[in-house]
Amino acid sequence: MAAARRLTLLRHASAAPADSGTPDQQRPLDESGERDAPLMGQRLRDSGARPSLLLTSPARRALQTAYFVAQELAYPREFLQREAELYLAPPKLILEVLARQDEAFHDILVCGHNPGLTDLANRLTGAGIGNIPPCGLVVIEAPITQWCDLDTGARLVLFDYPGRIPTP
16 A cells, blocks of 8 residues: 555635725735634644645735644744645646645645635545535545545545534
8 A cells, every 4th residue: 555645625714805805815814714723723733733845825815824824833934835826726726736746745735715625625535525614624645655646535534624613
């Protein structure tokens, strides 16, 4: 069996409304987003996750979410990698971004947007997740040795989101 790779898909936290007059890529987190992002970073850390690479959409709301989560994971903010293609990316494009990453990274976190993240989680795991809510995260393990081999057949390890009551 191939060594497992771990992928965390993190949807950006709650942001200012799309009709707020702010250009979409510049919409900041709202109050609940600023509260939820550190909380979900803590819950991800407490789950044992230790991503070696954090990739994020350059949209302000995704970048802010990634910064909060990186802080809780003790991940150096300056190593956070912005990927322009992750902005509103469909699953195929997210997989292409992952396939370009160095194979030394066995545990990658991608912070981005719906519907691409939910669609990718379902494509990889067949879990039937209806929607990853704002600041929700999905942790997946796949029995692969190279990111370019990521496809169906992965295992859902964790699905968590603000407001969900964690199980002990």
